[in-house]
Amino acid sequence: MPQPNLQPIEIDYAAEGAANCKALGQILDRVGDKWTIMVVGVLSGGTMRFNALQRAIPGVSHRMLAMTLRGLERDGLVKRTSFATIPPRVDYELTERGHSLHVPLLTLAAWARSQQSGIAASRQQYDVQAEQAD
Amino acid sequence: MPQPNLQPIEIDYAAEGAANCKALGQILDRVGDKWTIMVVGVLSGGTMRFNALQRAIPGVSHRMLAMTLRGLERDGLVKRTSFATIPPRVDYELTERGHSLHVPLLTLAAWARSQQSGIAASRQQYDVQAEQAD
DNA sequence: CGGGATCCTAAGCGATACTG
């Protein structure tokens, strides 16, 4: 970086916070889409076939399930095993890395549970105040 | 549900996993958008004004920063304080709840750091193999 | 300086139809 000293305090805070969040942003792009965490969550219960997954995840389309699984496989979070039988059969299971993701996800889920009622209340309050302001 | 008994074992696994992930899905819809966690991360360093935030978060548009802050304020994660001076000045800071979110986020960030090189490697390997397959 | 409103493009995603 070619800038030696440039308001160290505010910039440092920002840079630090941004650095912390940058990696986070990357993985939220990965995990924060519509279906990925559902797939990880369901697969944490054990190996499943494609159609079983689709049945287990309400609302997911054939297409999106396939794309989500490709992405997870590409990142080494899910292992795909296909059997050349008729009819064909494909098993999906979490890899070691996939299981390791499940842990921080549960931490987040715990936070969600503990805060969801408070958040709902906050929203309601915010909305009525916004409504009064017109 | 009008179907009484329908392969209890597989369904139970799925239902459990889905239940775990449902709350998670809610908060990822909240937190998993393009800018929210960046804002939370930067604000974890302390109170900031609107334009300081925009400078601290590379690439965020005026519009999206405003929307993100509105959302966070609505959920009680960020507190907004405006001063009726000229020029006007608005401070943003994390609330108690906002800070509490920062904790599980750091857990996720730690996972991201520990896995990002492995994921990158996995992607590269997957891509070359896909390339060979055409 | 903070924050709307409007416009417009690109990306996400479901539906459908087709292959092995």
Add this chain to the structure above:
DNA sequence: CAGTATCGCTTAGGATCCCG
């Protein structure tokens, strides 16, 4: 049963302009 390709709708989100 598993997977891909095409189509078309819907949305997210950047650019821009205006107002207090």
